[in-house]
Amino acid sequence: MDSRSNKEAVQATNDDASASKLSCVKKGYMKDDYVHLFVRRPVRRSPIINRGYFARWAALRKLLNQFLDTEGNACEKGHLKKQILSLGAGFDTTYFQLQDEGKAPHLYVELDFKEVTSKKATLIETCSHLRDKISATASISRESGEVLSDHYKLLPVDLRDIPKLDDFITLAGMDPSLPTFIIAECVLIYLDPDSSRSIVRWTSKTFSTAIFFLYEQIHPDDAFGQQMIRNLESRGCSLLGIHDTPTLQAKENLFVEQGWQRAVAWDMLKVYSDFVEAQERRRYVYICILENFPLIDLVVLLVILWYHLCFSRIERLELFDEFEEWHMMQARDSEGFFVKCSLIFSLMIRLVLSQSSDFQEHYCVAYAINDALGLFGDFGFLNHRHQQPQPHVMNLSSSASP
Numbered sequence: 001m002d003s004r005s006n007k008e009a010v011q012a013t014n015d016d017a018s019a020s021k022l023s024c025v026k027k028g029y030m031k032d033d034y035v036h037l038f039v040r041r042p043v044r045r046s047p048i049i050n051r052g053y054f055a056r057w058a059a060l061r062k063l064l065n066q067f068l069d070t071e072g073n074a075c076e077k078g079h080l081k082k083q084i085l086s087l088g089a090g091f092d093t094t095y096f097q098l099q100d101e102g103k104a105p106h107l108y109v110e111l112d113f114k115e116v117t118s119k120k121a122t123l124i125e126t127c128s129h130l131r132d133k134i135s136a137t138a139s140i141s142r143e144s145g146e147v148l149s150d151h152y153k154l155l156p157v158d159l160r161d162i163p164k165l166d167d168f169i170t171l172a173g174m175d176p177s178l179p180t181f182i183i184a185e186c187v188l189i190y191l192d193p194d195s196s197r198s199i200v201r202w203t204s205k206t207f208s209t210a211i212f213f214l215y216e217q218i219h220p221d222d223a224f225g226q227q228m229i230r231n232l233e234s235r236g237c238s239l240l241g242i243h244d245t246p247t248l249q250a251k252e253n254l255f256v257e258q259g260w261q262r263a264v265a266w267d268m269l270k271v272y273s274d275f276v277e278a279q280e281r282r283r284y285v286y287i288c289i290l291e292n293f294p295l296i297d298l299v300v301l302l303v304i305l306w307y308h309l310c311f312s313r314i315e316r317l318e319l320f321d322e323f324e325e326w327h328m329m330q331a332r333d334s335e336g337f338f339v340k341c342s343l344i345f346s347l348m349i350r351l352v353l354s355q356s357s358d359f360q361e362h363y364c365v366a367y368a369i370n371d372a373l374g375l376f377g378d379f380g381f382l383n384h385r386h387q388q389p390q391p392h393v394m395n396l397s398s399s400a401s402p
């Protein structure tokens, strides 16, 4: 690795990611019944971090669902086999979640450093919750960091070793002609630009009908970006690739220059406001308000509003003896009450959301498309046919405690 980056520190970013996902799950922002199995020391993340993970999760799941729901021509309906390849998968649990949702693809392959896959293989072997989700005949090796089952494979590889990638996808039983969804969440940005470009080129050459989903940082040059980079550098995991692709345009160019047919990149502010479902955003805002404003604040607020509504009217009522006037005042008061309520509410929401806009502007989702089979004409941010990232229950009780 580059002297500004060391392997252990980059691998440790995986523990951070799992802890952050668990923080989000415990607050009720998203559902993941498995991530707690991968976190030794749960932590409570700030609302800003929670929002980042929530938006990232919602965007990935929505695009992934579009891919999984894509159908070929009439005779392939329901029979089109699909595969997912997760680069630098860490302790991600998407495979297990898709299993629960009955949406798991024909093949799900995860690659990471051996140190990471060994830990994941050990957890899969020892934890029945995880073990039950892969076939009974699976072969699991903690030493070599491998899980080989019918529909799920976990393999150890340094992604920069391109010739090995070919061997590993053969070992995993991937069919390069099948529709393939490639995930790289906060992975390529830790690699030197030549390695990232080689990986992007290799995926494009290998998979002719594929989506590449990328989530990572942008804008290293403003004050927030510089601080973000310093924080990571001080931990020994520099964002080696960020100056090579610092903007949305540069992320799109990366894909097109390395052979992908087309690419689109949006920052997370836009993804959140224009792509994440309104219903998901509302759910987010409710939980976020509860998280940002302790219950006591809300109770005080309600008491003030209640006082305003009841007492102020009764006091003033004594001044009136005309019944009609009382009705008019009641109408005015209730209007005023609702106006005030919605003003206070919208101020709270603005306060909550404005806190995290800097953060959201420094992350992006980019996707690239190769469409040899002509399946992905509708795919992407502008496809509004998919309403829900996934079915799940709003868990307000769990949002009360981390």
Ligand SMILES: C[S@@+](CC[C@H](N)C(=O)[O-])C[C@H]1O[C@@H](n2cnc3c(N)ncnc32)[C@H](O)[C@@H]1O
Binding pocket: 010, 011, 012, 013, 014, 017, 018, 087, 088, 089, 090, 091, 092, 111, 112, 113, 116, 157, 158, 159, 160, 184, 185, 186, 187, 190, 191
């Ligand atoms: C920030 S974590 C993200 C994990 C996962 N993608 C997620 O979003 O939860 C980065 C992961 O990339 C892996 N990684 C980084 N460089 C790698 C390389 N050269 N080869 C294999 N894995 C790598 C790390 O080990 C780590 O698990």
